[in-house]
Amino acid sequence: MTEAAWWQRGVIYQVYPRSFQDSDGDGVGDLRGIAARLDDLVALGVDAIWISPIFPSPMADFGYDVADYCGIDPRFGTLADFDALLAAAHARGLRVLLDLVPNHTSEQHPWFAESRSARTSPKRDWYLWRDPAPGGGPPNNWISDFGGSAWEWDAASGQYYYHAYLKQQPDLNWRNPAVRAAMMEVLRFWFDRGVDGFRIDVLWHMIKHAGFPDNPANPDWRPGLPEFLKVLQTNSTDQPEVHAIAAAMRAIADEHGAVLVGEIYLPVERLMAYYGSAEAPGVHLPFNFQLIGADWHARKIAHRIAKYEGLLPPGAWPNWVLGNHDRPRVATRVGARQARVAMMLLLTLRGTPTLYYGDELGMEDVPIAPEQVRDPREINEPGLGWGRDPCRTPMAWDGSPNAGFSTGEPWLPLHADWPARNVAAERADPASMWCLTRGLLALRRAHPALASGSWHGVAAEGDVLAYERRHGDARLLVALNLGGGEAVLALPEGRFRPLLTTAGPPGETVEGMLSLRADEGVVLAREP
Template sequence: MNDAAWWQSAIIYQIYPRSFQDSNGDGIGDLRGIEARLDTLVELGIDAIWISPIFPSPMADFGYDVADYCGIDPRFGTLADFDSLLAAAHARGIKLLLDLVPNHSSDQHPWFVESRSSRDNPKRDWYIWRDPAPDGGPPNNWISDFGGSAWEWDDATGQYYYHAFLKEQPDLNWRNPAVRAAMMDVLRFWFARGIDGFRIDVLWHMVKHADFPDNPVNAEWQPGMPDYMRVHQTHSADQPEIHDIAAEMRQIADAHGARVLIGEIYLPVPDLVRYYGTVDTPGVHLPFNFQLIGAEWDAPALAAMIDAYEAALPPGGWPNWVLGNHDRPRIATRVGAEQARVAMLLLLTLRGTPTLYNGDELGIADVDIPAEQVQDPRELNEPGIGMGRDPVRTPMAWDVGPNASFTSATPWLPLHADWASRNVAVQRGDPASMWRLTQKLLALRRAHPALALGDYHPVAASGALLAYERRLGTDRVLVVLNLGGTPQSFAIPEWAEGLAVVAAAQGGADPALLGPHEGYVLA
């Protein structure tokens, strides 16, 4: 255990800053609000916070359109507020990670303002500009992840620029050494300020095929599916050159001591694990493993998925697991309130580093957003196909005060309907609550080396049961989960017969008979 990096045994907690805590009464969360809630996070038991983008931004995509990589947006506070939050977090033993957005900037970033000013501007090649196709249309068939062509015509200079997301988010040209050097200096700036790592947004998008060929058409696409799925992103993402860039980012992180890089990568596991790099040329420490977010909630399928992921990890590659984030439906919506408790046991007992999204510790479900209150450009661009992200970005509920004490003003998005009973204060006082279950599991990870850093060993189970052992030295822990709605019997292994139930999703009185939606940890 003494050889492990801090992030291997850590629990990372994602904060969506607009929705965490408002300190100045404008209906939007901010840095002072996060600092005010740190003690609650310490009580919960988390080790690190990852904060979604807080850089200056026009907010076309709520911070993922960056206008200055080395500042703080006034909506969230100031650099002094950030330094105060960082110091307060470190004083409590909490690490702090920022969300780096290197694939694209805002169209209001000074770099792009210069780039689009003329074809001969020195920064023209900092972004991706191309002449029209022979018919005058876009240079190729690439589609934005937010729908429509990924190419935007610029009348003033007579060329198209590329944007993998909104037209207000032009992609940087990472094949230009000056862009690469400038962005590496951004990493150095924040590491020198004292942060503990970065989550790197859409890492797999950062390099495009040098010749810009058409992407292959997806023959399985049909109306009702997201527009970007009309083609396979063969040439617009996951290019071989990205691994050299990830390796340089890793060198910078390692040069600053105990830092961590987490890459956002939505790719199949065989492609995902390549982002660990190699022993000689390491990449990011943790390529995000999102499999649980889209997994079939079925015991045999999950068991096979876990085994395949473990087998695919390269030498030295440390696993990680994610149940939810600011982009995908919440776990309580995907599997129901009862199974959400079982899912929390799964997340916090698998081998590897877990990331917990704020609000999932309360069991918050997706929130219905009235049409007139929709904020998300993805939903506004392609309404009705289920890609809107507002339902999972709603404010945290802290207590029974007005607006759950998130804000003294009107919240920027509505709270969940059951916030008066589903909030931190109420659940903190209920030993059977989701918040208390999460707290107990986090404490168990600290108490048991097997849970924090031990090996994963599948245990034979049938029906709707998923069972596995975590083991490190003499410390052994058994986890059994009923992913179904009917009782399931389980033959406890001989080695575990003397162990006690130390945490349970519900029930747990008889480890050999699990009730519906029941799960437990024996230690």
């Protein structure tokens, strides 16, 4: 095997900056706060941090409405603060990825202000402007992901502009070469500063059908689902021309030894195209969200893993995610006991794992009272359960006021059990989720079979999910009981020594049959 790149061997840790650590008492996390917690991340054992957007922004969508791609929002600090954070991370062996939002800008971005100023503006074509439909009204039936028409009327110029998300987030026209050139300079700006990579927001949205035809109706839509699902986004997303953009970004990243991770919510068969080809490579890691949406059933997850592994193009590197800033936390989805099993699954599958902040504590979604709601998605379509505030709440560090997150009032409420569920308390408890996560990360570093070895499914029954990881002569077996009752697994030939279990100290060497307690996962090494 060739030497694996750092992003293939390592584990990425997502930091939602508003909620990680506040250094100035305003209740909102910031860059100096992140820098102050780097040693905690080193102690946990992650290899890289991905920081959600920190660019200047009106915060209509909490940073995903960018007003300047080459600056830092004052809420988070300054460019000097960022440079200091980057240097401090690198000094500790941590890589730093930023969140690039290239599909749309803020309406307050100077580019859009100029584009909106007149139909004759040199930047008019930097955004997607269209005349009304022949009978009046929006140009087509495209729906914003946050509800309502995706077209906003501009009375001054007599045209609509397109926004896949909020009306304050107009979409850029990536068919315009000047837009592409400007955004490629943004990548170079940050790479030249030493950034180690980007997570690219909504990559599959970036090119739209040139003719802007209607999207077909979704026959499976029903009341209670978000409005944007009324149509299939056949013409507003995942157009073939997007792959040339990914290839251009990849070329710049490769020049700097950086990694690109693409956010792409598509069926796995279509996801694979975003790896690109040998002639035109795409992003290094098209995000694989299968576990976020999976039914927590052993056979169904085993099928998803095997299908994903089988579809990967030659040389493509897999990746896995259990949570992020847009979806309910894993402990809420599967329960506290199974969240431990899920962590073992995430950190023992083949490929690069991304760990969402707080999941190492077993944090769950936090109930948000109506007067506390901040997320525009919940504000626009209340009551559907798609609001993202519950999974974005502040990190708990210790037993001091506000869990050590801030000396001021946190921007969102803390989880109710923060006095016990915090980093300091869990570091002191060998049976905690934090210590389990640290143990799994240490196991990955100690065993090349976990960090970069091959994956092989193992036949199992009932609630047991099992697979082997192999590297040279080394073979590790992972057995996960996804059920609430005891289970057994018929072991492959040989004797197996438990290395780590989710349910206490490892047991004795076993052969033939492995007994699993309820909600238990175990990693075993085959003895020579």
